[in-house]
Amino acid sequence: MELKTIEELKEILHYLPSIGLKSAERMAYQLLEMDEITLQNLSSLISNLHKNVTVCPICGAYKEEKCFFCDDESRDNTSLIVVTSFKDALAFENLKSYHGKYHILGGNLSPTKGIGVNELRIDLLLSRIEKENFQEIILATDPTIDGETTALYIAKLLENLPIKISRLAYGLPMGGHLTYADELTLLRSLEGRKFLK
Ligand SMILES: [Zn+2]
Structure with a gap:
């Protein structure tokens, strides 16, 4: 029995180096327990990451x-x-x-x-x-x-x-x-x- 959203989140977190599937699953459930504001801050930091942090052309x-x-x-x-x-x-x-x-x-x-x-x-x-x-x-x-x-x-x-x-x-x-x-x-x-x- 798996929640589809948790499964998808788990797959993505598992891309991070040294995060195994078990840890990814634990992180996904921890995110689920966070309050709305923290989750929105987190998601906006992630979605703006490439806009805010760029590579110096020099x-x-x-x-x-x-x-x-x-x-x-x-x-x-x-x-x-x-x-x-x-x-x-x-x-x-x-x-x-x-x-x-x-x-x-x-x-x-x-x-x-x-x-x-x-x-x-x-x-x-x-x-x-x-x-x-x-x-x-x-x-x-x-x-x-x-x-x-x-x-x-x-x-x-x-x-x-x-x-x-x-x-x-x-x-x-x-x-x-x-x-x-x-x-x-x-x-x-x-x-x-x-x-x-
Ligand atoms: Zn530079």
């Missing part, structure tokens, strides 16, 4: 009115951290020791997942490097095979430019994602970064 970060990174004039505009995802940029921000700019690729190169150069914001990165005044590019893609491949690919593209290129130091758990590294590990990997040239 760096690829999520933004509301202003981009945390591109529209902040107090930032050091001579250094750029290249990351896989917006959450990785936030992980560096939380360290409070880096005050430069970011570029969010939107993924890693991965032949097995069909993610090629055109799926990532690599062209945009190259045109930024041409236009802006970076003196160092820190390649901080994930410590996975795909992340390494991406970092090496970008390093090769930048080989002949008169800019310092560095890669995060090892010590990060290989195969993991930056977002889940603890702050001390991330800080050490940033401070101990290796210069590729």
Whole structure:
């Protein structure tokens, strides 16, 4: 015996990462017990999500009115951290020791997942490097095979430019994602970064 609406809600909640069917069902029933105003607030936040949170056309970060990174004039505009995802940029921000700019690729190169150069914001990165005044590019893609491949690919593209290129130091758990590294590990990997040239 199933309520059709609860079933549909359950299916959608189950799309969220790490929400199994059982948890999705529990969440659906919890929603049913919420008051009308909370439910309306929730539904309006969700339906306006893409209108209110957009992707910065310069760096690829999520933004509301202003981009945390591109529209902040107090930032050091001579250094750029290249990351896989917006959450990785936030992980560096939380360290409070880096005050430069970011570029969010939107993924890693991965032949097995069909993610090629055109799926990532690599062209945009190259045109930024041409236009802006970076003196160092820190390649901080994930410590996975795909992340390494991406970092090496970008390093090769930048080989002949008169800019310092560095890669995060090892010590990060290989195969993991930056977002889940603890702050001390991330800080050490940033401070101990290796210069590729
Ligand atoms: Zn931006």
